[in-house]
Amino acid sequence: MVSAPVLRVKTIYINSVVLAANSPFFLKIFSNGMKESDQRHITLRIADSGTEETVMMEILSFMYTGKLTTTEPNLLLDILMAADKFEVLACMRHCNQLLTNLPMTRESALLYLDYPCSTSVAAEIRHLTDAAKEFLASKYKTVPNREKTHLFHLAGQDFFLIAFCQMHEQSKAYSFGLCVEKIEMPKGPTCLTVDFELAARTRSSGKFVTRFQDKHTGDDWMLGCADLFEVPWSTFITNDNLFIDGVLHLRADLRVGVVAQPGLET
Numbered sequence: 001m002v003s004a005p006v007l008r009v010k011t012i013y014i015n016s017v018v019l020a021a022n023s024p025f026f027l028k029i030f031s032n033g034m035k036e037s038d039q040r041h042i043t044l045r046i047a048d049s050g051t052e053e054t055v056m057m058e059i060l061s062f063m064y065t066g067k068l069t070t071t072e073p074n075l076l077l078d079i080l081m082a083a084d085k086f087e088v089l090a091c092m093r094h095c096n097q098l099l100t101n102l103p104m105t106r107e108s109a110l111l112y113l114d115y116p117c118s119t120s121v122a123a124e125i126r127h128l129t130d131a132a133k134e135f136l137a138s139k140y141k142t143v144p145n146r147e148k149t150h151l152f153h154l155a156g157q158d159f160f161l162i163a164f165c166q167m168h169e170q171s172k173a174y175s176f177g178l179c180v181e182k183i184e185m186p187k188g189p190t191c192l193t194v195d196f197e198l199a200a201r202t203r204s205s206g207k208f209v210t211r212f213q214d215k216h217t218g219d220d221w222m223l224g225c226a227d228l229f230e231v232p233w234s235t236f237i238t239n240d241n242l243f244i245d246g247v248l249h250l251r252a253d254l255r256v257g258v259v260a261q262p263g264l265e266t
Contacts, residue, residue: 010053014060022063025087051075055082062091071098073108077115077125084121096124104135113234136174136233155256157192158183163250165233166226174233178212179224180252193217193257198225201249203241208251 019026055078058068062083068091070076076095083091102108109132112125122129152159159180166177178198194216199208212225229236242248 012060018063019060022090023086023088025085051078052082055079059083059086059088059091062094063088066090066094068094068098071102073099073102073111077111077117080124081117081121084118084124092121092124096128099125099128104131106136108132109135110234110238113232114238132234133174136237154254155192155258157256159254161252162224168227175227175231176229176233176236177224177226178228178250178252179222180254181222191217191219191258194223195255196223197253198228199251199253200228200242201244201251203244208249 016026016030020030021027054075058070058075058079059082062068068076068079070079076099080092080095080099083089083095112128112132113136117125152161159182162179162181164177164179165174167174180196182192196212196214196216197210198212199210201208211228214223214225216223229239229242231239236242
């Protein structure tokens, strides 16, 4: 296996006592018996992405000053992950506090929910992910209140197509739902049989892809699916395959028939 070439070498002068006092990870490295304890030069190899170097320098600086120079959420999460790796617990707590104090936005909420982190970091920022879910639910709470977005007429009956945001009781996760509701006519209920299909256009195929099918017979109903795309809300609203130029294209196909009732003229 060929190792990656060393593109740049930076020498940093550090005090092993300071690092060991702030991190059990470095305490082990500098303890007697470890090969690094007798070395004056310790090599730390990091990716040449720029971000990893910035993160490492922030952590080293924190161990000396107790401060970080950034308040950018993505970088703070990266520092939190690295601080967890190097067991710099005070830095983890500081990152957590800075993130907690930042205003919640759509971008930061999605970042907290989708950030690929370790189990320990996930537990550390659990309050942030919970707050992000509440924020998104509140921000898009108008979705379930968009009453009867499209009115259409079939087989002598009026129908409404309704989009909504559904919260699942057990997981407390939110998802996108779509349904069709029949409006009761003044002359009284009419028994209908309905073949029902919901579809969404995808960017990858350019075509409408069936997401839900059902069949119902009755005189009073609302037919649809509470989790049309079977993904969490945060994944749904950032899915570029579904949102084409920011627009979600949906289609509802209904085949409606009136069921003859005994004793009534049809």
